[in-house]
Amino acid sequence: MAKEVPVNPFNSPLVPILLSEKDTLDFRCYKGISCYNACCKQADITLSPYDVIRLKKRLGMTSTEFLKQYTVPFEMDAHGMPGIKMKTQNDQPVCLMMSEEGCSVYTDRPSACRYYPVGLMAMRAQNSPDDQKHYFLVKEDHCHGHDAGGKTQTIAEYRAEQGVAEYDDANREWYQIILKKRSSGMTVGAPSATSFHLFFMVSFDIDRFREFVTASNFRKLYVLDDNEFDAIMDDDYTLMRFGLRFLKQVFYGEMTIPTNKEAVTKRFEERKDIFAARHQAEVAAEKDKDDRYGDLD
Numbered sequence: 001m002a003k004e005v006p007v008n009p010f011n012s013p014l015v016p017i018l019l020s021e022k023d024t025l026d027f028r029c030y031k032g033i034s035c036y037n038a039c040c041k042q043a044d045i046t047l048s049p050y051d052v053i054r055l056k057k058r059l060g061m062t063s064t065e066f067l068k069q070y071t072v073p074f075e076m077d078a079h080g081m082p083g084i085k086m087k088t089q090n091d092q093p094v095c096l097m098m099s100e101e102g103c104s105v106y107t108d109r110p111s112a113c114r115y116y117p118v119g120l121m122a123m124r125a126q127n128s129p130d131d132q133k134h135y136f137l138v139k140e141d142h143c144h145g146h147d148a149g150g151k152t153q154t155i156a157e158y159r160a161e162q163g164v165a166e167y168d169d170a171n172r173e174w175y176q177i178i179l180k181k182r183s184s185g186m187t188v189g190a191p192s193a194t195s196f197h198l199f200f201m202v203s204f205d206i207d208r209f210r211e212f213v214t215a216s217n218f219r220k221l222y223v224l225d226d227n228e229f230d231a232i233m234d235d236d237y238t239l240m241r242f243g244l245r246f247l248k249q250v251f252y253g254e255m256t257i258p259t260n261k262e263a264v265t266k267r268f269e270e271r272k273d274i275f276a277a278r279h280q281a282e283v284a285a286e287k288d289k290d291d292r293y294g295d296l297d
C-alpha cells in the first residue's frame with residue numbers, strides 16, 4: 001500500500017510516496033520515444049559489485065582496467081565509505097556506454113539503469129537484523145515515459161521485466177554490510193583506512209582481490225580447503241561471495257572464515273608497532289575530520 005513520506009523541500013524529482021511491490025506505475029519506454037537516450041545523457045550511475053563483474057566480463061577486461069577506464073570514486077557517507085560511479089564523457093553527464101542506438105551494454109547494464117525510473121530504498125532500524133525494502137518513483141522533466149500511456153504494471157512486474165532480482169540477490173550481502181554500518185552509527189565508529197581499502201578491493205576490484213587471496217600470507221592466516229580455494233579462484237561471483245564473508249570479518253569481527261590462530265598471533269606480534277602507529281594516525285585524522293565537518297552520518 002502506498003504511504004506518504006514527507007515532501008522533499010529541495011524540489012527533488014523523487015516522488016515523495018513510498019511504494020510496495022504491489023503498487024503500480026504507468027510508464028512506457030521504447031525505441032522511438034521522443035526522449036530516447038535522454039536518461040543516459042543525464043547519467044549519475046552508482047555501481048555495485050555485481051554490476052562491475054557483469055560489465056568487466058562484457059567488455060573483456062580486468063576489474064582493475066574497468067575501474068580506471070569507466071569509473072570515478074566517491075564517498076558513500078561522512079566516514080568516507082568508498083563507492084564508485086560510471087564515468088561520463090568529457091565532463092558532460094553522458095554515459096560512456098551510450099550509443100545512438102541505445103545502451104551498448106544493454107543486457108549487462110547496471111542495476112540502477114534497470115530500476116530507473118523506480119528507486120529502491122533499503123532501510124534497517126537500529127539493532128534490527130531485518131532490512132525493509134521500499135520503492136519510489138523518479139519523475140524527471142527529460143523523461144517522457146510517464147506520459148507515454150498504454151502500460152500499467154505493478155512494481156513487482158516491472159522488476160521482473162527489467163531483471164533486477166538477479167542483481168538484488170547478488171548484491172544483498174553487500175548492501176547488508178553497508179546498512180549495518182549505517183544503522184550501528186557511532187557504536188561501531190569509523191572503520192580504519194585499511195578496512196576501507198579492503199572494502200574497495202573486495203567490492204569493486206575483484207581481480208585484485210583474487211591476487212590478494214592467492215598471496216601466501218592469506219592462506220597462512222585463513223583456513224581454506226583446496227576445493228573452496230579452487231572454486232573461488234575459478235569464478236568471480238563465487239569469489240565475490242567469499243569476499244563479502246571476509247568483509248564481515250574485517251568490519252564486524254564476525255568469524256565467517258576460520259583463522260589459523262597461531263599465524264594470526266604471530267603476525268600481530270610482528271606488526272603491532274605498525275598497527276599502533278596506524279591507529280594513532282587514523283584517530284588523529286578522524287578527529288580532524290569531525291572538527292571540520294561534525295558528525296554527518
Ligand code: SF4
Nearest residue numbers: 040095097098103113
Ligand atoms: S549503462 Fe547503458 S543504460 Fe545505463 S546510463 Fe549508460 S548507456 Fe544508459
Ligand code: SF4
Nearest residue numbers: 029035037039143145
Ligand atoms: S522514457 Fe525515460 S527511461 Fe526511457 S529513454 Fe526516455 S528518458 Fe530514458
